[in-house]
Amino acid sequence: MSTTVNTPTPKAELAAQAVADNALADFIQETLALTRRLFIQLQRRPSTLVAGIIQPLMWLILFGALFQNAPAGLFEESQNYLQFLGAGVIVFTAFAGALNAGLPIMFDREFGFLNRLLVAPLSSRFSIVLASTIYIVSLSFLQTAVIMAAGTVMGAGLPGFAGLGAIALFLFFLILGVTGLSLGLAFALPGHVELIAAIFVTNLPLLFASTALAPLSFMPGWLQVVASLNPLSYAIEPIRYLYLHDSWSLSSIVMEAPFADISFGVALLVLFIFAMAALALIQPLLRRRFA
Secondary structure, three states: OOOOOOOHHHHHHHHHHHHHHHHHHHHHHHHHHHHHHHHHHHHOOHHHHHHHHHHHHHHHHHHHHHHHOOOOOOOOOOOOOHHHHHHHHHHHHHHHHHHOOOHHHHHHHOHHHHHHHHHHHHHHHHHHHHHHHHHHHHHHHHHHHHHHHHHHHHHOOOOOOOHHHHHHHHHHHHHHHHHHHHHHHHOOOOOOHHHHHHHHHHHHHHHHOOOOOOOOHOOHHHHHHHHOOOOOHHHHHHHHHHHOOOOOOOEEEEEEOOOOEHHHHHHHHHHHHHHHHHHHHHHHHHHHHHH
16 A cells, blocks of 8 residues: 655645745835834934933933032943943933833724725734834934934943944843833823823832842842842843953853843843843733734
């Protein structure tokens, strides 16, 4: 008794490949169109971009002036407080921008535009989320670049090209994770009032419970533990190290936490895990919303 094995013909394989290629092309086209829409909105109402620059710039100017007469060496290896503060303000700029990622989605929900997208013949509704992510990452990097340039002019210095690349990688993982959580809140919460309240409740506490404004040695024991568990600290300390050291490696110790010494590579791994965990956490919610 012989058995027949059905194997796909070359024509069937080519047809399946063509369908997959067309679906990918449609997905890319949809994502680019939705991303372009968000940048057109930004062009028409640039207040989001301006506010995201002015607020951290004021932090940099006012807090830098507040402690400018502090004794040398008080803030670890930094020559002055502005140099110490620079890394914290850079991370705060990226964090604040990513935290607002859910607002465009929330307003689209309330104005009914999101429902129109959901009933449109999109190749994948996840293009909506990807477009928002690309927009927020680009906007956050633009705001961060302005703050870094301002800090350089004010005397905070600037790392080399390799250091700038490492800073971009740390910020990318942080922005990606926070953006994912913000988009998840935009689909989970009932309206923009609740989302704005969640942003306000989260923003400053996470900033003050990090090493952005003061080193761990300044903090009481319980706050040292909190700051050592805060994802912001895992971006701030490596960036601060890059500003203070010309040579660095993945094994360089960037933070002495109460429970362990954190190296450059470990900090990067923590932020990567944070980003992946945030994206995995919102997947079930997105699937229910897009079903």
